[in-house]
Amino acid sequence: xxxxxxxxxxxxxxxxxxxxxxxxxxxxxxxxxxxxxxxxxxxxxxxxxxxxxxxxxxxxxxxxxxxxxxxxxxxxxxxxxxxxxxxxxxxxxxxxxxxxxxxxxxxxxxxxxxxxxxxxxxxxxxxxxxxxxxxxxxxxxxxxxxxxxxxxxxxxxxxxxxxxxxxxxxxxxxxxxxxxxxxxxxxxxxxxxxxxxxxxxxxxxxxxxxxxxxxxxxxxxxxxxxxxxxxxxxxxxxxxxxxxxxxxxxxxxxxxxxxxxxxxxxxxxxxxxxxxxxxxxxxxxxxxxxxxxxxxxxxxxxxxxxxxxxxxxxxxxxxxxxxxxxxxxxxxxxxxxxxxxxxxxxxxxxxxxxxxxxxxxxxxxxxxxxxxxxxxxxxxxxxxxxxxxxxxxxxxxxxxxxxxxxxxxxxxxxxxxxxxxxxxxxxxxxxxxxxxxxxxxxxxxxxxxxxxxxxxxxxxxxxxxxxxxxxxxxxxxxxxxxxxxxxxxxxxxxxxxxxxxxxx
Numbered sequence: 001x002x003x004x005x006x007x008x009x010x011x012x013x014x015x016x017x018x019x020x021x022x023x024x025x026x027x028x029x030x031x032x033x034x035x036x037x038x039x040x041x042x043x044x045x046x047x048x049x050x051x052x053x054x055x056x057x058x059x060x061x062x063x064x065x066x067x068x069x070x071x072x073x074x075x076x077x078x079x080x081x082x083x084x085x086x087x088x089x090x091x092x093x094x095x096x097x098x099x100x101x102x103x104x105x106x107x108x109x110x111x112x113x114x115x116x117x118x119x120x121x122x123x124x125x126x127x128x129x130x131x132x133x134x135x136x137x138x139x140x141x142x143x144x145x146x147x148x149x150x151x152x153x154x155x156x157x158x159x160x161x162x163x164x165x166x167x168x169x170x171x172x173x174x175x176x177x178x179x180x181x182x183x184x185x186x187x188x189x190x191x192x193x194x195x196x197x198x199x200x201x202x203x204x205x206x207x208x209x210x211x212x213x214x215x216x217x218x219x220x221x222x223x224x225x226x227x228x229x230x231x232x233x234x235x236x237x238x239x240x241x242x243x244x245x246x247x248x249x250x251x252x253x254x255x256x257x258x259x260x261x262x263x264x265x266x267x268x269x270x271x272x273x274x275x276x277x278x279x280x281x282x283x284x285x286x287x288x289x290x291x292x293x294x295x296x297x298x299x300x301x302x303x304x305x306x307x308x309x310x311x312x313x314x315x316x317x318x319x320x321x322x323x324x325x326x327x328x329x330x331x332x333x334x335x336x337x338x339x340x341x342x343x344x345x346x347x348x349x350x351x352x353x354x355x356x357x358x359x360x361x362x363x364x365x366x367x368x369x370x371x372x373x374x375x376x377x378x379x380x381x382x383x384x385x386x387x388x389x390x391x392x393x394x395x396x397x398x399x400x401x402x403x404x405x406x407x408x409x410x411x412x413x414x415x416x417x418x419x420x421x422x423x424x425x426x427x428x429x430x431x432x433x434x435x436x437x438x439x440x441x442x443x444x445x446x447x448x449x450x451x452x453x454x455x456x457x458x459x460x461x462x463x464x465x466x467x468x469x470x471x472x473x474x475x476x477x478x479x480x481x482x483x484x485x486x487x488x489x490x491x492x493x494x495x496x497x498x499x500x501x502x503x504x
Contacts, residue, residue: 008180013216038128053077055099075145148173167360174300181325188241193220195243248483294321328352398427439468
């Protein structure tokens, strides 16, 4: 679809600056440069076809971050698979993306059937830095494919609503524009850390790596979310200037009485799902700078965000996800594809250099209009200041008796009630209503619920049609690795519970 906007440029990091930290030690950009030589020669030695992406199926590690970064710098597309995917899912994804070499964690090798699967330990950083790499003729003359319209990676959408992930090829221009726009709001200083504890098969985690690379700042990698350790880092260690979290993670940190951030900390970037305004209020009260944002795989992570909340400043309106990053544009349209006025909800359409050009192996006519606008499937509205508010996902929206219900609004009210830890609201087919509103709730310490009492409480604060007609209690909600509720699995929970009730 092309792009006429000027492509952002970034300066090359200094070799003695810090690139990566973890519990295994520190590495500089000089180490990364040495690893790139080793990695490139390795690919030639194994006769990798550079027309194909490099695949990774491995848990978070320093080696994986080095390899992904080397792919970007060398202009080699990559695909990082979900380590929790089934063998069947991986077989299908391998066939669709067709990587050349696939680097696999030792414990995952039984999951994969690929002729060129290689143990990722062969890329061990320590080994790569000890070897004096002698580049062969081909590697010496290798020309990195860094054109802005080249694909840098293939990403699978979460498939939380349809159950079938779509494949999103992301281009270098998308990351360059995303990095520039994000930097307008904030970026960590050189030799300071951006905390990375998100999975490395989603754009959320990958974008931290690549934005840090473009800024010349550093990443601190944690293999998993560890509230106690993160609290120590953000409250005491002044090298930490940023962290990317999903709402569930932030919630867990705020539950710790000693959680705050040091004075030099710049921002927590918050995305990955609907954000409860109570979270934002608590951060504001504690002086924790927060950047609620809106984005998706198709936009190379965030494409709209709030300005940083300063401890001494004001923040509002709380429910807004901020303004759209220029030069990208967003329109709100009604069911006839006509743009609507301010404060009127409609479907969100986006266009600009951060927006992808289309899904792999799909007819994209259903997703783009004739002028290149992408239909997100999300609903929201603008206020007079062009601040964006997200209402709901199209596939999540419940229509009951002709009325539209946002599950996130009902969940927000449910979660405020006593003893309810978290909830998920969804629609079930119903002869009378078309759909009826149903809620699955998880209670604190597994306390029993009284559905009638909950319904009466909700009627005080919600319109009757929004109050769940049935409420079931579950031990846990089905979720992805990034803590997004898998909404396609919620009706199964309800039907399973209904069968159990019939038997009893």
